[in-house]
Amino acid sequence: MPESPIRKLVPFAEEAKERGVDVIHLNIGQPDIKTPQVALDAVRNNDVEVLSYSRTEGTDQYRKKVAAYYAKHDVKVSHKDIIVTTGGSEALAFVMGSIADAGDEVIIPEPFYANYNGFAVAAGVKVVPIVSDIEDNFALPPIEEFEKSITPRTRAILICNPGNPTGYLYTKEEIKKLSALVKKHDLFLVADEVYREFAYDGLQHYSILQEPGLEEHSIVVDSVSKRYSMCGARIGFLVTRNRAVITTALKFAQARLSPPTYAQIASEAALETPQSYFDEVIEEYTERRNILLRELSRIEGIRVARPQGAFYCMVELPVKDADEFAQWLLEKFQLDGQTVMVAPAGGFYATEGLGKNQIRIAYVLEKDRLIRAVDILKEALKQYPSA
The missing domain is CATH 3.40.640.10 (Type I PLP-dependent aspartate aminotransferase-like (Major domain))
Known part of the structure; x- marks a missing residue:
């Protein structure tokens, strides 16, 4: 059985939290929207x-x-x-x-x-x-x-x-x-x-x-x-x-x-949830997507796909191995006590070698938290030794 690219880095995230690091989770599609x-x-x-x-x-x-x-x-x-x-x-x-x-x-x-x-x-x-x-x-x-x-x-x-x-x-x-x-x-x-x-x-x-x-x-x-x-x-x-x-x-x-x-x-x-709930959720996710795309566009050397649905964004980074980068973020990097957890995209492909320099970001966080996460990602790419 293959490992989950979304969950396999969890032990490194837990260790970071034990060291007192605030880990901003961009790795998993767990909405923060309240359940009806x-x-x-x-x-x-x-x-x-x-x-x-x-x-x-x-x-x-x-x-x-x-x-x-x-x-x-x-x-x-x-x-x-x-x-x-x-x-x-x-x-x-x-x-x-x-x-x-x-x-x-x-x-x-x-x-x-x-x-x-x-x-x-x-x-x-x-x-x-x-x-x-x-x-x-x-x-x-x-x-x-x-x-x-x-x-x-x-x-x-x-x-x-x-x-x-x-x-x-x-x-x-x-x-x-x-x-x-x-x-x-x-x-x-x-x-x-x-x-x-x-x-x-x-x-x-x-x-x-x-x-x-x-x-x-x-x-x-x-x-x-x-x-x-x-x-x-x-x-x-x-x-x-x-x-x-x-x-x-x-x-x-x-x-x-x-x-x-x-x-x-x-x-x-x-099933009794009113349509107004979904209207508000879609408006919120649209705003989050737009903010995420705007902030990511300010990072040199990356490519971003524009999502039209769901709440995920694929990002191509100027790194050779996104798995190593994602682990480094959790083990070695922090910015003012914070780091980010992303999902390396290699596990979303069946063809060997594809997606090695891509990550998936789930924009299921509040807007201020998203902006902060991208700031951390931007600084991490500057400091990453293999970038």
Whole structure:
């Protein structure tokens, strides 16, 4: 199993904190936005007397409300098309196990969410990467590159939309190109849409579940973690109209019995969150993104991709090895008692050697803290011995 590029530096961060250093975390997508009070109150005030199992696929009541949520976003699905999972992570694991056997292949544009590598390894699936580039903001690579990579063992194309770690938001036209390709070759199109709520600059998220004629080919992975700032609830979904996939994924779900009951109670209540909450969150993240891009632009020798969604930013640094730089930040560097923790981007690629001088920044901190973090990063690059 590969290490997480996001979490592998945690011991160095903990040691820095023990030395009294204030570590500003830019490494992990843990929002600081408050969880909707209605979700917290639902757990605090519930009258459960026996904390029992739920149905394996999640409670009917919750799944029906999730289906109603999708309907508001122009996605027509039944509650029977939804399996509630222990986080989006479990949904991804179920997908890998359901659509592919050991030795089969899944094509993924890179850089991609690092744990896709882990889920693939666990399922014995080979990741076939298609490189996207910071120069064009990590847009979808030419569709011809995908077609050239299709073999008899190919089972699916997997995308994250909006993207983690890139923040790129796929256009409707790009989704249609992928749709035509998977139908032509009878593949699945899997979309990790956990950041679907976060699209900026007036852009709109287009779900693969909205694409006509893709009903048997589309599988969506979703989660409450980022949408409601409920990462610790560990509630996600697998959504597909393909009955064979649902039937197969349910077997994996039965092996873990059921998703957590209290978390489903909280997540069901979270569906009552008003649109004003999301409007405020999107406005806040847009401001943070703009401030981050402005401050980063003042650092000589770096390149930055402009995120259109989610809350991540890919940055190319004037260093040879971002892993070494990130560790040095925690072990050897501080500015007035502070340092920053970043996620080296090499772990977001499957192609060996790519992303070695890139990092991912999660702009999930208050604006003043973000500005301070970039100031520290700027000074660190000046002092870094291998820069």
